[in-house]
Amino acid sequence: MNPAYSWILIADMDGEVPNIKKWIVFYPVYINSKKTIAEGRRISISKACENPTCTEIGDCCSHFKLPFAIEIDKAYPRDFMQRGRVRVLLKKEDGTLYNPSISSRKELMHHVAELIPRHPGRVKKQEPASTSNAGSSKSGKGGKKKR
Numbered sequence: 001m002n003p004a005y006s007w008i009l010i011a012d013m014d015g016e017v018p019n020i021k022k023w024i025v026f027y028p029v030y031i032n033s034k035k036t037i038a039e040g041r042r043i044s045i046s047k048a049c050e051n052p053t054c055t056e057i058g059d060c061c062s063h064f065k066l067p068f069a070i071e072i073d074k075a076y077p078r079d080f081m082q083r084g085r086v087r088v089l090l091k092k093e094d095g096t097l098y099n100p101s102i103s104s105r106k107e108l109m110h111h112v113a114e115l116i117p118r119h120p121g122r123v124k125k126q127e128p129a130s131t132s133n134a135g136s137s138k139s140g141k142g143g144k145k146k147r
Contacts, residue, residue: 020069023087024105027076028052031113040078043109049116054084056119060112061088064099 033048061068076082
């Protein structure tokens, strides 16, 4: 393994390290509702989620029992400031699917985007923000403006 090529790998169910070059590439921008189609989003805004991360996508892949590898040092070509991508294997060598409910890239994107808002890390982040906004009163100076 090349030390300049940093990535986190979840090995196959067999325990051997596979060749990830042939696996499908999944950038977080593909399912980001904050991006436009020109910026790289590949599913509709109604099905997309807000600012997904590679680790969240990896957790979703492990939930679906799909082998995956997170490549931290890789950047999205249209926006090189977006760091990280996930490689996912949908089919075994004999052609059978690891998860029969996910047979294509699009289905994977839809399933992952549906699962990310319920991710444990997200639920914890959003709770304090919603409780603090609920208790605050009307902000602003108020009053009449002078002519």
